[in-house]
Amino acid sequence: MTHASRRARLAAALPEHDTAAVLVNWPVNVRYLTGLTSSNAAVLVTATGQAALATDSRYLETAEAVCEGVEVIEGRDVAGALLGRVPDTARVAVEADHMSVGQFGRLAAAHPGLTPVEGLVEAVRAVKDEGEIAALRRACAITDEAFSLVVERIAPGVTERRVARWLEAAMVELGADKPAFDSIVASGPNGSIPHHSPSDRPIERGDLVTMDFGARYDGYHADMTRTVAVGPPAPWQRDLYDLVRRAQRAGRHAVRPGATADEVDAAARGVIAEAGQAERFGHGLGHGVGLEIHELPFLGPGRTGRLEDRVPITVEPGVYLPGRGGVRIEDTLITRGDGPELLTLTTKELLVL
Amino acid sequence: MTHASRRARLAAALPEHDTAAVLVNWPVNVRYLTGLTSSNAAVLVTATGQAALATDSRYLETAEAVCEGVEVIEGRDVAGALLGRVPDTARVAVEADHMSVGQFGRLAAAHPGLTPVEGLVEAVRAVKDEGEIAALRRACAITDEAFSLVVERIAPGVTERRVARWLEAAMVELGADKPAFDSIVASGPNGSIPHHSPSDRPIERGDLVTMDFGARYDGYHADMTRTVAVGPPAPWQRDLYDLVRRAQRAGRHAVRPGATADEVDAAARGVIAEAGQAERFGHGLGHGVGLEIHELPFLGPGRTGRLEDRVPITVEPGVYLPGRGGVRIEDTLITRGDGPELLTLTTKELLVL
Numbered sequence: 001m002t003h004a005s006r007r008a009r010l011a012a013a014l015p016e017h018d019t020a021a022v023l024v025n026w027p028v029n030v031r032y033l034t035g036l037t038s039s040n041a042a043v044l045v046t047a048t049g050q051a052a053l054a055t056d057s058r059y060l061e062t063a064e065a066v067c068e069g070v071e072v073i074e075g076r077d078v079a080g081a082l083l084g085r086v087p088d089t090a091r092v093a094v095e096a097d098h099m100s101v102g103q104f105g106r107l108a109a110a111h112p113g114l115t116p117v118e119g120l121v122e123a124v125r126a127v128k129d130e131g132e133i134a135a136l137r138r139a140c141a142i143t144d145e146a147f148s149l150v151v152e153r154i155a156p157g158v159t160e161r162r163v164a165r166w167l168e169a170a171m172v173e174l175g176a177d178k179p180a181f182d183s184i185v186a187s188g189p190n191g192s193i194p195h196h197s198p199s200d201r202p203i204e205r206g207d208l209v210t211m212d213f214g215a216r217y218d219g220y221h222a223d224m225t226r227t228v229a230v231g232p233p234a235p236w237q238r239d240l241y242d243l244v245r246r247a248q249r250a251g252r253h254a255v256r257p258g259a260t261a262d263e264v265d266a267a268a269r270g271v272i273a274e275a276g277q278a279e280r281f282g283h284g285l286g287h288g289v290g291l292e293i294h295e296l297p298f299l300g301p302g303r304t305g306r307l308e309d310r311v312p313i314t315v316e317p318g319v320y321l322p323g324r325g326g327v328r329i330e331d332t333l334i335t336r337g338d339g340p341e342l343l344t345l346t347t348k349e350l351l352v353l
Numbered sequence: 354m355t356h357a358s359r360r361a362r363l364a365a366a367l368p369e370h371d372t373a374a375v376l377v378n379w380p381v382n383v384r385y386l387t388g389l390t391s392s393n394a395a396v397l398v399t400a401t402g403q404a405a406l407a408t409d410s411r412y413l414e415t416a417e418a419v420c421e422g423v424e425v426i427e428g429r430d431v432a433g434a435l436l437g438r439v440p441d442t443a444r445v446a447v448e449a450d451h452m453s454v455g456q457f458g459r460l461a462a463a464h465p466g467l468t469p470v471e472g473l474v475e476a477v478r479a480v481k482d483e484g485e486i487a488a489l490r491r492a493c494a495i496t497d498e499a500f501s502l503v504v505e506r507i508a509p510g511v512t513e514r515r516v517a518r519w520l521e522a523a524m525v526e527l528g529a530d531k532p533a534f535d536s537i538v539a540s541g542p543n544g545s546i547p548h549h550s551p552s553d554r555p556i557e558r559g560d561l562v563t564m565d566f567g568a569r570y571d572g573y574h575a576d577m578t579r580t581v582a583v584g585p586p587a588p589w590q591r592d593l594y595d596l597v598r599r600a601q602r603a604g605r606h607a608v609r610p611g612a613t614a615d616e617v618d619a620a621a622r623g624v625i626a627e628a629g630q631a632e633r634f635g636h637g638l639g640h641g642v643g644l645e646i647h648e649l650p651f652l653g654p655g656r657t658g659r660l661e662d663r664v665p666i667t668v669e670p671g672v673y674l675p676g677r678g679g680v681r682i683e684d685t686l687i688t689r690g691d692g693p694e695l696l697t698l699t700t701k702e703l704l705v706l
Contacts, residue, residue, distance in 0.1 A: 061675060197415075283411055
């Protein structure tokens with residue numbers, strides 16, 4: 001029923017793009033629309049709400065079991081198998097973001113008129129149903145709990161890589177499918193690299209340590225960042241932390257249905273700019289999460305569109321001082337009419353270990 | 354030096370495609386050519402061997418540190434930033450397999466003449482240098498060791514999901530970056546689903562249990578499958594196992610530089626066909642592994658091309674009986690002139706637990 005209603009929402013969006021059907025080949029979108037997890041499947045959804053899925057023998061038995069209300073056909077060339085059944089492909093959309101230019105060339109030669117359209121399924125996916133939000137809530141709870149278990153083991157001499165492995169093992173032990181993405185653990189001067197890969201650098205007394213990680217639960221991705229101090233922080237470290245914390249709070253408070261993507265970003269960015277550090281915050285404020293770790297909507301300067309109700313979004317400002325270190329603080333929250341629902345509940349007080 | 358020699362091999366391949374440069378945007382290929390791991394970077398390599406890389410602020414400091422012999426420029430639209438510096442893009446190739454049709458449309462509008470070409474970097478990547486093989490060897494050793502630690506814990510009542518988590522935790526504990534892919538654990542009747550997702554089904558006495566998993570080490574992916582029996586196997590289970598084992602041995606023995614992709618497949622498939630089970634082996638025999646879990650070359654009916662020296666490849670026949678169960682046995686090995694080097698060393702005797 002859930003998947004059928006998602007397909008109905010997608011079908012309803014097709015006429016405005018002047019298309020009669022859409023061929024969906026991105027595995028995440030195929031799962032979203034049918035329930036099938038697979039590395040080789042495609043689904044064709046028509047504006048009248050009919051759906052057919054093609055997959056190869058490896059996934060056929062599972063597809064027949066899980067894809068309710070969807071005709072299942074077997075084929076290795078899944079896109080070709082589905083398009084071959086359509087008498088006129090002149091009004092069939094394909095996923096512009098996900099179909100490669102090479103595959104499009106091959107398909108378009110055999111099926112004239114195929115039209116690349118961007119973000120058709122992603123727009124439907126941005127607003128979550130409560131079942132999806134429950135999975136995200138659980139993913140974030142696992143993330144919080146893993147942090148609480150690991151943070152007390154962090155001490156001088158422990159390497160970044162070890163902390164990352166502890167976080168990941170704790171999340172899996174607590175029931176995560178797996179880590180939502182490659183964990184970031186950045187200590188001391190490495191903290192100035194927003195997407196630092198955990199290294200064999202031992203953490204030292206006097207370091208700030210930034211941990212950006214999350215659990216995936218039932219396919220849904222949590223995302224949280226905390227920065228902690230190992231030993232008493234220097235005044236510049238405390239000031240930097242307070243600045244980012246204030247910016248993060250301003251960003252969270254700007255999250256509401258109807259807010260534009262750039263005004264939420266500006267709420268946080270303004271705090272950092274006012275402190276003269278605008279140049280040291282080089283990335284966007286946040287992004288949607290769900291079946292992917294980065295999905296619509298994106299918050300950043302010049303980003304367009306308005307937040308809707310029930311959209312999970314991260315708020316993650318950071319300030320990075322090359323050669324010295326950095327601070328980033330990030331939560332995952334859900335837009336709600338009566339104020340955002342915070343899913344990552346770990347304290348944002350500066351923890352001094 | 355390693356990355357420079359890879360770029361030189363790529364540059365040498367450009368003239369035969371009548372191109373003067375190639376824009377590489379696939380993160381795995383960017384890493385292969387420059388050493389930079391990033392979610393947003395591109396590199397332009399010219400036929401004369403020059404290289405420029407674009408990335409955004411999150412990765413800039415790392416890029417400047419690791420990309421030897423490569424000019425590094427900053428930008429969010431990394432492809433646009435690189436193409437904007439090329440006076441004439443009429444002979445610039447892009448990655449047909451990896452650039453989306455949507456992005457290609459946008460870039461081609463601003464940069465006329467861009468040409469999608471398939472598999473340029475992949476062809477260079479297929480043949481590994483000894484440093485890459487050493488990483489794969491370590492990934493496979495971790496995989497073997499994890500299997501040996503976990504197999505003795507498998508018993509009636511343990512769920513598929515628990516076995517998968519044990520395997521994954523053991524691999525990470527033994528030094529893996531992370532699991533190379535989502536582990537498959539398929540017990541009893543679930544064994545007929547080649548890519549079954551581990552479920553909460555408790556393993557029962559009398560089950561065959563297929564485990565398909567591997568470690569990623571320093572970015573390189575191991576891939577191994579073993580099927581074990583829980584309690585004394587029934588005659589049909591032992592027969593099925595022996596059949597797949599003989600087919601797998603035949604496939605391994607056919608692996609050598611110069612062999613064609615379909616003749617290696619046929620060596621294994623013929624054994625299964627002779628036993629009247631051709632219909633129950635619906636997938637290809639194997640695939641290359643390296644920085645991706647599935648990469649060139651692919652072994653299967655109708656697959657073209659010849660194996661070269663120093664190519665890691667999996668050999669993984671399976672026979673799947675719907676409603677009853679299945680057997681798959683898989684190794685990762687390296688083509689060598691004096692016979693394949695087996696990297697996954699776990700026994701292929703039928704283990705009875």
